[in-house]
Amino acid sequence: MSSFTRPMPVVACGKIPAMGKSISQHMLPEYEVIHFILSYEAAEAELPRLLAGRDPQSRSPNEIGTHDYSRPPRSVIFGRGYEPQQVEELKKKFAGVAKEPVAWVRGNPADLPAGAAGPDYAQNIAADMKKVLQIWSDGGGKDGEILVY
Template sequence: MSTPIILCGVSQVMGKAVTQRLRPEVEVLQFINSASRAKAEIPAILAGKAPSPNPDEDVGSHDFSKRPTAIAFGRGFELQDVEDIRAACQGPYVDVAWLCSGAVDIAKTKASPPNLSDAKSVDGYAASVAALIKDAVSRVMTEGTGTDEIYNY
């Protein structure tokens, strides 16, 4: 059985590649590519409702009958972004793990981002990030933690 999550990242190309590499252990319910969308969509999903349809969205299963156990952020999101999104999502239903990279990894990626027009670059980066997210999700699930805490991966 796969673990349902929400994946947030700034690139649709990378989001699709990471989503594919997370399977079958992790199921991405929804991919969100901006902080403003995250603030609007995550509360609805956590409350068991489908977010407003986005015609550009083709990443994720969109099976909102499942409740996400974690929200994973790519390295395009700073810790402050994650904290702001988390604050906007507060409610009685927020008992998920918030997973994000540490500041050093974010800075390294911003200094030397993957070439999104090169399939090999996308594949390598996506495989690396997917492995980190899988490990973080597994750790949070195994340890029984994840109740509205931010974890670095």
């Protein structure tokens, strides 16, 4: 990535703030988490504004992400705490809101760690997310199926 390339803005949806913060840091420098959403209900309320390139006016703001809404997100990433059908519902509900194609990415709930996550968990998850987003980008960055990491 050249020094002139800005990171791709993404929205992250997770259930555990500490994990979201750590993963957000590991997504840099290629991807910038601009906003972190903690629940399905918040995603329903905030994604339409985010995808349209506007401040989500969150009712439950947090310190995760840059909160730079000057560029709309090119990806919405869901952690493994979200069920596949929830991601599908949100993708269908907000199809056509964004001006540019958006990668919808979700984790596989079957891959949740048993017990506490190990020390490299966030770094490994971020690496998996980056791989999926790079494949999407290399393929032309078009709207399509939900990607799974």
